[in-house]
Structures are given as C-alpha cells and as structure tokens.
Amino acid sequence: MTTAGAPDCLIVTGMPGAGKSTVTRLVAERLPRAARLDGDELNRMIVSGFVWALGEPADEAALQVELLHRNLCALANNFADAGFTPLIDAMIPSREKLDFFLDLLPSRQVLFVVLAPGIEVCRYRNTIRDPQDRFDFDGYEALDAxxxxxxxxxxxxxxxxxxxxxxxxxxxxxxASRRALMN
Known part of the structure; x- marks a missing residue:
C-alpha cells in the first residue's frame, strides 16, 4: 500500500456499523509500519464542551467536526512523514468533507475506501456491539442515499x-492501491 517510498494515506469511512474501527485496526496490523487514527478516540480528547456532529448548537458541532478533521489530517501527515502508513477511521458523509481531507493531505497518495455492507448489515452489527460502543442512529436510509x-x-x-x-x-x-486511489 505504499507508492514511491512514501506511505499512502488510507481513509476508511462508512455508515455506523459498517466495520470501520475493526477493519482499520486489522489493516494496520497487517502493514509493517502503520498508525490507526480513530476519529471517535480523537473526539474523546475533548474533556468538557464536546458537541457531537449532529448535536446542538449546530454551529459548535460544525466547528468541532472541522477541528476533528484538521487534527486527523495533521496526525496523518506527521505519521506519514515518519514513515508510517496512516489509516484514518472517520465518518465522512459528503464529498465536501472528503475534499476538505484531500486539501489537508495535498502531498499524499490518498486511498479512499467506503465500507458498504448495506443498511441492514450495519443495523445488525450495531446491535451486537458492546453496549457502550453502540451508536443509536436512525438515519441510515438518508445517509446511504x-x-x-x-x-x-x-x-x-x-x-x-x-x-x-x-x-x-x-x-x-x-x-486498495489500485481500487481506492483518489489523486
């Protein structure tokens, strides 16, 4: 998954329950030098004042999503500069958000994978998660479309x-190197 000696940056997204966290951890374990950058874990660094992406106030939620994306890309660039393949695990719901990532990773070969097992599989996988890891979400149809x-x-x-x-x-x-290349 590396090209021209520089690590690729792999972004893995998908709906809640698609398997992003599990799969990015397993991919990272299969590579000789890899760092898994989990958006949920990074969000937990905010000790007080956290607003989730769909929360209120909406302007604060948007600000925190942008901060998360900037931090994920900064970490990805730092790890790539040190010779690690960064794997970003994040919910990226739109092309606008994806383009934001690509703008912040300008010198990287970015691979973009959308895990797409289908709505019913995502719902089922969410129900079998540890209760503290479940994500109550009822907008699968709209998000998928x-x-x-x-x-x-x-x-x-x-x-x-x-x-x-x-x-x-x-x-x-x-x-991924041949199927997921973005730039």
Missing part, C-alpha cells in the same frame, strides 16, 4: 456484507 449521490464513483465502494473483518482487511491490503 446522500453518500451514494455525493461520492459517486469516488474511491472504492466495498461491499463487505459477506466477508469477515479479516477477509475485508486482507482485500484492502491487496487491492
């Missing part, structure tokens, strides 16, 4: 419904 409309054929839309997390990670390691 928006992502498909906004991203079009950007990156690699990877249907993982019939695959184990390990099989998904193996395929990403093998195929």
């Amino acid at each position: 928006d992502m498909k409309r906004q991203f079009g054929d950007a990156g690699w839309w990877f249907d993982t419904a019939a695959l184990t997390p390990g099989q998904t990670a193996d395929r990403i390691v093998r195929e």
